[in-house]
Amino acid sequence: MDQVTYKGLTFEPYITNDTIQNRIAEIAREINKQYAGKQPLFLCVLNGAFPFAADLFRAIDIDAEISFIRLKSYEGTSTTGVVKQVLGLSENLEGRDVIVVEDIIDTGNTIKKLVADLKEKNPASIRIATLLFKPESLQCEVNPDYVGFAIPPKFIIGFGLDLDGLARNLRDIYVLHDDNL
Numbered sequence: 001m002d003q004v005t006y007k008g009l010t011f012e013p014y015i016t017n018d019t020i021q022n023r024i025a026e027i028a029r030e031i032n033k034q035y036a037g038k039q040p041l042f043l044c045v046l047n048g049a050f051p052f053a054a055d056l057f058r059a060i061d062i063d064a065e066i067s068f069i070r071l072k073s074y075e076g077t078s079t080t081g082v083v084k085q086v087l088g089l090s091e092n093l094e095g096r097d098v099i100v101v102e103d104i105i106d107t108g109n110t111i112k113k114l115v116a117d118l119k120e121k122n123p124a125s126i127r128i129a130t131l132l133f134k135p136e137s138l139q140c141e142v143n144p145d146y147v148g149f150a151i152p153p154k155f156i157i158g159f160g161l162d163l164d165g166l167a168r169n170l171r172d173i174y175v176l177h178d179d180n181l
């Protein structure tokens with residue numbers, strides 16, 4: 001894997017697609033076991049989570065549903081601090097076992113707001129699956145139930161994660177090179 005450049009910023013190869021797929025298979029096995037006999041509703045947080053949600057959902061072998069919600073707070077490599085709900089949820093969550101699917105938990109502000117909003121809809125349970133988790137960047141208490149990879153507080157792109165809309169189509173995950181900081 002080679003370096004990639006977007007908007008004048010250089011990114012180094014970080015996590016290969018093979019490694020990602022192996023980890024997704026492990027998480028799916030855990031969910032298949034823990035939700036056996038139930039019919040969980042996966043809730044994919046657009047835009048970034050769509051590749052993770054697609055691969056995770058395909059590896060689920062119990063009855064399950066998937067729906068989508070769109071939230072937005074990042075511009076460039078930093079959060080605006082304001083989480084906007086761009087596309088709402090149509091499903092009735094009453095009594096449902098919800099698994100929120102995120103690409104990344106960074107400051108935690110997005111997932112915290114989303115979980116608070118979802119709880120008002122009276123689901124039976126809410127769990128969080130995130131491909132990437134930056135524990136050192138958290139600004140609030142968040143405990144994801146399924147974590148692909150815990151990573152240091154560096155900006156990441158690829159496999160759904162973007163820099164101003166670009167790089168989501170990279171098969172692998174890349175990290176911002178330290179020289180750019």
Ligand SMILES: O=P(O)(O)OC[C@H]1O[C@H](OP(=O)(O)OP(=O)(O)O)[C@H](O)[C@@H]1O
Binds near residue numbers: 071103104
């Ligand atoms: O923990 P936080 O600091 O809140 O960051 C995490 C959120 O940031 C990204 O979304 P973004 O706002 O970039 O929208 P996108 O998914 O469309 O890229 C990512 O998909 C998470 O939803």
Ligand code: HPA
Binds near residue numbers: 074154155
């Ligand atoms: O590291 C990141 N990369 C891309 N999008 C993000 N949204 C929160 N953190 C990140």
